[in-house]
Amino acid sequence: MTADRLALTGARLVLPGGVVEGDRLAVEGDRIAGLGGSATPGDLDLSGYTVVPGFVDLHVHGGGGASYSSGIAEEALQVARTHLEHGTTTTVASTVTGEIDDLARQASVLSELVEDGVLAGIHFEGPFISHNRCGAHRPDLLRDPDPALVRKLVDAARGHARMVTLAPELPGGLDSVRMLADLGVIAAVGHTDSDYAKTLEAIEAGATVATHLFNAMPGIAHRAPGPIVALLEDERVTVELINDGVHLHPSVLDLAYGTAGAARVALITDAMGAAGMGDGLYPLGPLQVEVKDGVARLVEGGAIAGSTLTLDVAFKRAVTVNGLGLNQVVESLSAVPARLLGLADRIGGLEPGKLADLAVVDSATYDLVAVMRHGEWITGGDRFAPIATA
Known part of the structure; x- marks a missing residue:
């Protein structure tokens, strides 16, 4: 041999x-x-x-003490290598809210790594998100999803923008969803204060992904089902879930699988720089994060700031904690995100x-x-x- x-x-x-x-x-x-x-x-x-x-991660910001938002190629390589060593053989680099010009520069650096075969694309998470649901994104840097601004970021990625997360209820939101769909870029609903009806409009306009479902959006109320129900019930939508035991109670993950099925779930990390590292202080874009007992929270305000998850841990939890079958877990960790990225013929x-x-x-x-x-x-x-x- x-x-x-x-x-x-x-x-x-x-x-x-x-x-x-x-x-x-x-x-x-x-x-x-x-x-x-x-x-x-x-x-x-x-x-x-x-x-x-090999696992496919649609949504990851950092790892190994480094960040995709640094705008430094060596740091981006460190992130990719860290998650590769934990089984993620295909990764999409996610940015965090920043000035539009800064995000465009980051996209230029990351695009070179896509062209080198290190990354599978770029995901812009912010700045087109709700002030009320911004989580670990700087409120003063948030912008309405004006189609011209959204297009500026997509163009900066030189054809490698795979996904944009936005709040569809904001001015320009639905028009941007339509534009992204026309461009072949995934429009994802997330960090949103949208209600049920507006979320349905976004889906009709072309939104096909729910960014970390349940997190950074209104919860389910019996007279106001909100975005979660709209996203779960529509067969055109793939829902991201963070299975780290912090972002979601195991029963909530079970609920999502029971409603959407494994063929519509993509398990992600939403990891920041502390993934693969220990407790301590880490940057997340322009913000500071403290990791304690493996949980990442903003130094100011204490909001959960991404995760320290790697997909091998998500795999093990899905099997041993949630009791999912191996085929279900593999579908959500590999086949579903591969299809979303248009790479199902290769991975x-x-x-x-x-x-x-x-x-x-x-x-x-x-x-x-x-x-x-x-x-x-x-x-x-x-x-x-x-x-x-x-």
């Missing part, structure tokens, strides 16, 4: 059609070459392990011809043990011994 050809034998494989025990997966170059067949000498023995597609599933982006977890504990991207081991590959005989 040459250096650019390998096979994993004996693993549990989570495939689009179901879970297969003790199967074989062959890799050639950067692609999955085949599934099944008999083990051959030199195959890597993955007995006791489960192989899933998001263990299928021949797709990129060999894999995460390997312990079948008993569901802890991440190894990561492969484009056919190359990133972490953990040296733990698997080749078998001597078939």
Whole structure:
């Protein structure tokens, strides 16, 4: 077996059609070459392990002590590397509210990394959001979603803008949703004070994602269902969920799955710079965040400021805390976001011809043990011994 050809034998494989025990997966170059067949000498023995597609994160701001909003390429590389080591083989870089010109400069830097294959695109979260639901975004920098301003950011991304989060109730909101839909950029409803009716208008205008559903939006009231119900009930909308045990109670995540189903859920991190690090002080755009016991909050005001989550932890929680099936979890962590990004032909599933982006977890504990991207081991590959005989 040459250096650019390998096979994993004996693993549990989570495939689009179901879970297969003790199967074989062959890799050639950067692609999955085949599934099944008999083990051959030199195959890597993955007995006791489960192989899933690499995770796809639609919404992440930072990690490893670095931030995508810094405007510094080296910091962006550090973020991507940190989450890659935790199983995220495809990542979209999310910005935070700032001056329009600053965001445009950040987009220019991040676009180069998209062109280099490090990132899968850019997500602008803010400044087109509600003052009443701004969370960890600076209120004085917020702007109404005037289509001309929104277009300025999209253009600054040089064709690599994947998503814009906005509050559709603000002046220009619905027009911006329509414009984004026409441009092929995901319009996401989030950090919004919208009611049920206005949210339905946004969906009709072309909004297709709910930014971290439940967080930074009105809750459900029995006479005022608000945006949550509108977003959950419409089959055209994919809902982001942060499964870190802080942003959502497990029963709320269960409610979302029970209503929308795994095919409409994208598990995200919304991680800031402390992901993969310890407690301490960290920047989040122009704001300061204190992380204590793994929970990130603004120094001023104490609002939750993103998460310290990585997707391997979200995976384990979904299986062990929420009791979701492996196929459901893989759909939400890989297949659904891959489809949203228009990359389902290349990533998001263990299928021949797709990129060999894999995460390997312990079948008993569901802890991440190894990561492969484009056919190359990133972490953990040296733990698997080749078998001597078939």
